[in-house]
Amino acid sequence: MKYMLLVCGDDTNDASGMAPVEPWVEELGDRGVRQHGHRLALPADAVTVRVRGGEVLRTDGPFAETKEYVAGFDILECDTLEEAIEAAAKHPVATIGAMEVRPFWEDEDAEGEIRRLDAELTDAARAGDVERVVACYARDAEAVENGRHRRGVEALRKAWETVGPVTREVLEFRVHVDESIAFGHALVRTDGKPAARHHRLPQRRTALADRPRARHGGHVMKYVLLICTPVGGAELSPAEIAEDPRFTSYIEEVRSRDLVKGGARLRPASDATTVRVRGDEVLLTDGPFIESKEYIAGIDIIEVADLDEAISLASRHPAALGGGSVEVRPVWE
Structure with a gap:
């Protein structure tokens, strides 16, 4: 406790x-x-x-x-x-x-919440449901497309709209919970390509990684x-x-x-x-x-x-x- x-x-x-x-x-x-x-x-x-x-x-x-x-x-x-x-x-x-x-x-089940969030992202990506995918991210999350870094919900939405449905397989998933944040690190395979993803629940709320402002x-x-x-x-x-x-x-x-x-x-x-x-x-x-x-x-x-x-x-x-x-x-x- x-x-x-x-x-x-x-x-x-x-x-x-x-x-x-x-x-x-x-x-x-x-x-x-x-x-x-x-x-x-x-x-x-x-x-x-x-x-x-x-x-x-x-x-x-x-x-x-x-x-x-x-x-x-x-x-x-x-x-x-x-x-x-x-x-x-x-x-x-x-x-x-x-x-x-x-x-x-x-x-509060912070670890369970962040695992449910990850599962929701996997299902939304597989269905190609852009709005569900975007809802899993923090408002100032960063999208990287063709080497260009862009921040914000609209940038994420545009990036996912160009991708379409994606098969997302979680290979590893670790969660750390402390007094103010739940932080997860996932190694995922998207359409055969492994990539690292950081998931984060600021103040135990449903959102993904952001950066200090x-x-x-x-x-x-x-x-x-x-x-x-x-x-x-x-x-x-x-x-x-x-x-x-x-x-x-x-x-x-x-x-x-x-x-x-x-x-x-x-x-x-x-x-x-x-x-x-x-x-x-x-x-x-x-x-x-x-x-x-x-x-x-x-x-x-x-x-x-x-x-x-x-x-x-x-x-x-x-x-x-x-x-x-x-x-x-x-x-x-």
């Missing part, structure tokens, strides 16, 4: 004796436990966005004013909650702050959006979100613009366990690291031109529009 560790700092405690974090990162990385993580800029650099009655309300600072704050996060792959708690207790910040451990929603001369900035939901509000599963028009329009926008680079939808705050280490004692508390009217329901990692674009994106998130908030925080790079 995948777990999110919210690394929570506390500037009221003395951190001078805290052990360095790098050995913890290296050890868990070598063991294949730690999958990914980011250190965030200080709360003073945060901007929290709420939308009420059509008005965008911007507040400098984190979504909740408390002595402990989210300083970063790590994503772990563990067999049990106990294993995740043990890893959290060994994090140096646990000795002066807190580590909130929260499981991911795990009802360049903006403003290649300059982009990375931000984390902490998606905050009101306590007592409706909890939507990923399957329910996929059917909710408030979310589908937002998801379509960020996917078409290639803005979201990773993230996670977390289980409810009631499934959280907070870990603190004081002296030689490991202290466990059921629930999130802070008691507030909002809690973190998910995280998105975005790449945009600047803070204004990040805030604009946050203001269109259904959480900000639906009674919650979105905290925008730069990634420490």
Whole structure:
């Protein structure tokens, strides 16, 4: 199972004796436990966005004013909650702050989805159904024809229209799934000619390989959006979100613009366990690291031109529009 560790700092405690974090990162990385993580800029650099009655309300600072704050996060792959708690207790910040451990929603079959996508591409190519073939690719996928590289749906459509029906035999197929993407590598034979194909599901959605975009001369900035939901509000599963028009329009926008680079939808705050280490004692508390009217329901990692674009994106998130908030925080790079 995948777990999110919210690394929570506390500037009221003395951190001078805290052990360095790098050995913890290296050890868990070598063991294949730690999958990914980011250190965030200080709360003073945060901007929290709420939308009420059509008005965008911007507040400098984190979504909740408390002595402990989210300083970063790590994503772990563990067999049990106990294993995740043990890893959290060994994090140096646990000795002066807190580590909130929260499981991911795990009802998405990313590997099955990408294999079904590959099978759909094979069937569509055999039938010569250009529209079905094109629907299997990302909007900015690249078509190569006679040595010429062209990007976009129309280029793909024109390339397939000139080809006609194609027999596509998959010789090898490997799938890698992590917290934000499913990536497949296929070796296929098309009408007797072997060729390598890369298949990719950004944010676990049905699309094939794309490339990082360049903006403003290649300059982009990375931000984390902490998606905050009101306590007592409706909890939507990923399957329910996929059917909710408030979310589908937002998801379509960020996917078409290639803005979201990773993230996670977390289980409810009631499934959280907070870990603190004081002296030689490991202290466990059921629930999130802070008691507030909002809690973190998910995280998105975005790449945009600047803070204004990040805030604009946050203001269109259904959480900000639906009674919650979105905290925008730069990634420490």
